Amino acid sequence: MTDLAPHELRVLVAVAHGRSFSAAAAALGMTQSAVSHSVRGSERKLGAVLFDRDRRGARPTAAGERAVAHARRVLRLLEVMRAEVRGAERGAAAGALRIAAFRSAALHLLPGALERLAARHPEIVPEVRIVREVGPGTAGEVLDGRADVGIATIGTTSPVPPQLIGGVLLEEGYALVHPAGHPSPRTLPLVDWDENCTSYTREWWQRQEWLPSATVRTEDDGAVLSLVSRGFGMAVMPELSLIGAPDGIEITDLGPARPSRSVGYVTTPEQAKSIAVRALIRELRVPAATRSEGSRLR
CATH class of the missing domain: 3.40.190.10 (Periplasmic binding protein-like II)
Structure with missing residues (x-):
């Protein structure tokens, strides 16, 4: 059996975040031996070593990085499921919406979209992180399970990763x-x-x-x-x-x-079906008059 229970996924995420079994134990209110036992059980089920252990702590292996990213995404989907089920009872979308965006998009593209989103879905709570669009960039935040949707540059030099889906919002x-x-x-x-x-x-x-x-x-x-x-x-x-x-x-x-470059969104196939992500993408697609403000082309 390779199925991992939610509490096992939380242990993997906590160890990766704290870089040690003791830090994970303190964060989760568990004993260090219980954390170690949980990690060994997960490694046995997955058939791979997930963390390198030494006196300095625990660091994810390459397999561990993949496992932790999937763990974050699965745990997030459980939160989304809970929020959408509760929202369905009230006929409204609710809960956190985690957004990663590069600086100029966060300053000039997101505010109008979030304002419209708040008017339509006041119980959605946006959480915005500004991420430099270098290396993995905003797409990497989505892949690692740290964001539900990313505002990213998309093109031949930075294509949408195969594990994600996305679309172009504007050409600048x-x-x-x-x-x-x-x-x-x-x-x-x-x-x-x-x-x-x-x-x-x-x-x-x-x-x-x-x-x-x-x-x-x-x-x-x-x-x-x-x-x-x-x-x-x-x-x-x-x-x-x-x-x-x-x-x-x-x-x-x-x-x-x-x-020119293309600016678009990226998300996971699962999150693309969520009410909050679909609502944000819809608002991002609305043309924003403010995009041309401040331009003084000669």
């Missing part, structure tokens, strides 16, 4: 951003941030002889805009990041051949 083009009034902005140093570079259309980037290598790299797009507004360089940025751009910045269209 890139523009040249530079200090206002500069006579020759393309001669300025390039300011960039790590999250941005993974989303460029590589072929377009390589064809632009006027674009130098970045001399300044920052943690987020807000810092890029601040540096550009003070005259420290130019940048090539997507539209969502340019909403509400600070004074001192000019935004120049890069023409019809400009690069």
